[in-house]
Amino acid sequence: MRAGQHGGMTTTASVVAFDQVSKAFGDVRAVDGLSLTLHPGETVALLGPNGAGKSTTLDLLLGLKQPDTGTVRVLGTTPREAIVAGRVGAMLQTGGLMDEVTVAELVALACSLHPKPYKASDVLARAGIAQIADRKVNKLSGGQAQRVRFALATAGDSDLIVLDEPTTGMDVTTRQAFWATMREQADQGRTVLFATHYLEEADAIADRVLVLHRGRLLADGTAAEIKARAGARRVSFDLDGTPDESALGALPFLTSLDVSGQTVRLQSADADATVHALYGIGLYPRNLEVTGLGLEQAFVAITTAEEAKQK
Amino acid sequence: MNGLIKLELARALRNRKFLFFSVIYPSALFLLIAGNADSTAKLPGTGLTLPTYMMVSMASFGALTAVLMGNSERIAKERESGWVRQLRLTTLPGRGYVLAKTASAAVVSLPSIVVVFVVAALVKDVRMESWQWLALTGAIWAGSLVFAALGVAIGYLASGDAVRPITMITYFGLSMLGGLWMPTTTFPGWLQSIAKWMPTHAYAGLGRAIEQSQAPHMGDIANLAVFFVLFAGGAAWLYRKDTLKA
Numbered sequence: 304m305r306a307g308q309h310g311g312m313t314t315t316a317s318v319v320a321f322d323q324v325s326k327a328f329g330d331v332r333a334v335d336g337l338s339l340t341l342h343p344g345e346t347v348a349l350l351g352p353n354g355a356g357k358s359t360t361l362d363l364l365l366g367l368k369q370p371d372t373g374t375v376r377v378l379g380t381t382p383r384e385a386i387v388a389g390r391v392g393a394m395l396q397t398g399g400l401m402d403e404v405t406v407a408e409l410v411a412l413a414c415s416l417h418p419k420p421y422k423a424s425d426v427l428a429r430a431g432i433a434q435i436a437d438r439k440v441n442k443l444s445g446g447q448a449q450r451v452r453f454a455l456a457t458a459g460d461s462d463l464i465v466l467d468e469p470t471t472g473m474d475v476t477t478r479q480a481f482w483a484t485m486r487e488q489a490d491q492g493r494t495v496l497f498a499t500h501y502l503e504e505a506d507a508i509a510d511r512v513l514v515l516h517r518g519r520l521l522a523d524g525t526a527a528e529i530k531a532r533a534g535a536r537r538v539s540f541d542l543d544g545t546p547d548e549s550a551l552g553a554l555p556f557l558t559s560l561d562v563s564g565q566t567v568r569l570q571s572a573d574a575d576a577t578v579h580a581l582y583g584i585g586l587y588p589r590n591l592e593v594t595g596l597g598l599e600q601a602f603v604a605i606t607t608a609e610e611a612k613q614k
Numbered sequence: 615m616n617g618l619i620k621l622e623l624a625r626a627l628r629n630r631k632f633l634f635f636s637v638i639y640p641s642a643l644f645l646l647i648a649g650n651a652d653s654t655a656k657l658p659g660t661g662l663t664l665p666t667y668m669m670v671s672m673a674s675f676g677a678l679t680a681v682l683m684g685n686s687e688r689i690a691k692e693r694e695s696g697w698v699r700q701l702r703l704t705t706l707p708g709r710g711y712v713l714a715k716t717a718s719a720a721v722v723s724l725p726s727i728v729v730v731f732v733v734a735a736l737v738k739d740v741r742m743e744s745w746q747w748l749a750l751t752g753a754i755w756a757g758s759l760v761f762a763a764l765g766v767a768i769g770y771l772a773s774g775d776a777v778r779p780i781t782m783i784t785y786f787g788l789s790m791l792g793g794l795w796m797p798t799t800t801f802p803g804w805l806q807s808i809a810k811w812m813p814t815h816a817y818a819g820l821g822r823a824i825e826q827s828q829a830p831h832m833g834d835i836a837n838l839a840v841f842f843v844l845f846a847g848g849a850a851w852l853y854r855k856d857t858l859k860a
Contacts, residue, residue, distance in 0.1 A: 365703055369858075386703060393703045399695025403625045415617035416704040455700065 317376070318343055318463050318494040319364060324373035326359055326518075333359040335518035336373070341496060343462075346489045348505030348526075349498040350602060351515035357498040358396060360515065361467050364496075365393050378462060385463075389418035392461035394452040396468045396498075400440045407436040410454050417459030429487070430454035431480060445472025450481070457488065464488055466497040470504065482508055502602055516606050529605070536574035536595060540581075540588030541565050554580050615710045618701075622718035626684065635683065637726045640676030641733045644668055647795075653739050659799065662825055665738035667797065669730060670821035673754050675794040676726030678814065681762035682785055684719035689769025690777035693856065708857065712849070716762045723758050727751055746824055753820045753830065760813055760838050761788075763845035770852035788814045813841040 319341040326334040334356045341347055351357050362368040363375050366382030377385040385391050401409055410427055414420040427433045432450045435443070443451065449472055456464055469485070470478045482504065489495045499505055505512050506526045514522040514529065522529050546562050556573040567588075571577040574593045581588055626632060651664040660667060689712075692698050701711055731747065734740040742750075764784070772780045789795055791805075792814025798806055809815055816837035823830045 367699060367702060387705050389705060391703070395696060395699060395703070397696040398700035398703075399692060399697035400700070401621070401625070401692070401697055402695075403628060404621055408621055408624070412617045412621050413704065416706055418705060452700075456703075 316342060318345075318378055319496070320374075320376040321360075321363075322374045322376075324363060324370045324375055326363060326368060326370050332518050334363065334370070337515075337518065337520060338373075339513060339520060339523070341463075341494055343494055344489075344492050345511055346486075346495045346509050347497075347511045347513060348509035349496060349513050349515060350500075350502065350505050351498075352606065353500075354517075355515040356518035357515055358467060359518070361393075361395075361465060361496075361498060365391070365465060389459055390462045391465065392456040392458065392463070393465040394449075394456040394467065394469055396471065398452050398455075400448060400451060402439075402441045404440055405437050406432055406440060406443070406451055406454075409440055409451065410436075410458065413455040413458035417461075419460040421457075421459055423458075426454050426458050429484060430457065431484065446474065446477050449473055450477075453481070453484070461493070463494045463496070466495070468498055468500065470499070470501060478504075514602060514605060516609055521609055522605055529602070530595070531572075536572075536593055537568065537570050538574055538577060538591070538593050539566065539568040540591040542567060542586060542588060550584055550586075554584075615706060615714055618706065618710065618714040619717045622714050623721055626718050626722050632683065633722070636676055636680035636722055637729055640672040640679065640726055641729050643675070643795075644672040644730055644733060645737065647672075648734075648738055651738075657797065660797075660822070660826070662822065663740075665734055666740050666742075666825055667822070669734040669738075669740055670750070670754070670825060671794045671818055673727045673730040673750070674757070674814065674818045674821060675789055676730055677723040677754055677758035678761050678789065678794070678817075679785070680723035680726050681716070681719040681758045682765040682768075683781065684722060685715050685762055685765025686768035686772075686781045687777055689715060689766060690773050693770070694773055698856075702857075708853075712766050712853065716759070716766065719762055719765070720755070720758065724751075724755060727754050742825065743827075746827070749824045750821055753824060754817075757817045757820055757838060760817070760842045760845060763842060763849050767845050767849035767852055770849060770856050788812060791815075792818060794818060811837070813838055816841075 317340045319339070321337050321339045324334055324337045325332065337360065349357050349360065359368065363370055364377065364382060366386065375382060378390050380388075382391070407423065407427065411423045414423045414426060424433070427436050430450050430453050432447065432454060435447060440448075440451065449469060453466070453469060456466065466485075470481055473481060478501075485495065485497075486508065497509075509526065512522070512524065512526050512529050513520060542565050544565070546565065546567055548560070548562055551562065551567060551569070552560055554569070554577050556571045556577050557569055558572055559570040561568045569577070578591070578593065648665040648668040653663055653665055655663060657664055657667055698711060702708070728751065731751070768777065768781055768784065791809050792812040793809055794814055798809040798815065801809055816834035819834040820830045820838070823834070
């Protein structure tokens, strides 16, 4: 179906629209009936374990692969047309670079190929590679090469920026600097979609997290919502004497319980109520710690639950 | 696309190994083969002296080197590294990459032709009318497009470790069998009957006809045209297959 036939506000306002998209390689369904919509200005993380279908999803979005069934629309048109109009900037995980040319030459090329280019010197500065502009592309470290790829993706004024695992190969400091740059892009009103396996990044940067598993959308919400779906908080404490597991197991809002020696670790959907009940049954927890569940644990919990359901 | 052509060119001109093999090597080989040859005695059946005969062979060989090597290995390597994929995320039309590669190879092949001519004229006193020099340059340059298309086809056919041996076998096979290194008249009969169908044989034939003040033979032009359609068609087919897969 063509986007124009929907006629409504939703299609014109959507930056990316997947409608029942499937793509198989032999027997493997890399993307399986995927429907999703990205809205202008969103910063969206695409999260999933290896083989979840992240790269295939991005390839379909960028028109590098064609869906077996379903439709992919980007900015109201086909992926290729959106790219030719200069409305999409993208950085691939597997995006090689031209050898034997300098960083500055390569970035100048990207600018010359963009219909709405920025000045090459600005692109270099913004990607933090001005000081290595004269270096040959094949002499770069992994993290530097990633920054060059980022520069290629942001060579002009695009509406949508797509990044596949952009911080691979970067150390912690570079990664943080990189995300600051990325946030600037988002603050200018661009839609940013990035695939990552650094889950804390999705947590810290994205307004919206899409969890992909076996080619299907498992969860779609804010990082906080996704954490909430998996049991929100972790509580740990020590007890004098041997803990009574059946009494602990009866605590309200409990989602998991682990007792080792005198130490108790549990997860709770409502930590306040659980701790209150703990005192209520006459226990006195020492070294009590209540911590938020990272997105990583939330993510593991969601995918494990999904796998259990399928068995 | 001009940006890409310019950058491809800058890169080719910076690559000393590539420049040596496509620009210096054919001239060096010319001097090696024709260096001690008599500049007046005619080769039987051609009406040309050995230096004049070999000048066309080596100019054709140089152009062949530039366009075949320039395309095949680079394309295979860049397909593998993902640069071709990255370019597909730009406004560059699909064919633009191949055209830019071929255009930059053609720019490098021009000096490789001219350097052989200059060496032949200065060192071995090869003399021709000025229209002949111009027609010769144009014919050899234009004919090299056939092999540029072959280079593109190999670049999309082979990958990884296979591309270099395939390129080399094709390159030496075409050069040798086509009589670029030694006149095919020195071959045994059975080999001559193979050699006369080689596109490189027709390619050098174009130049030799001009040296003999004749129009290029229709047979040579037809041979090159058929091979061009074959190579370009194969390249287009392999390119489309690769694009669907990537």
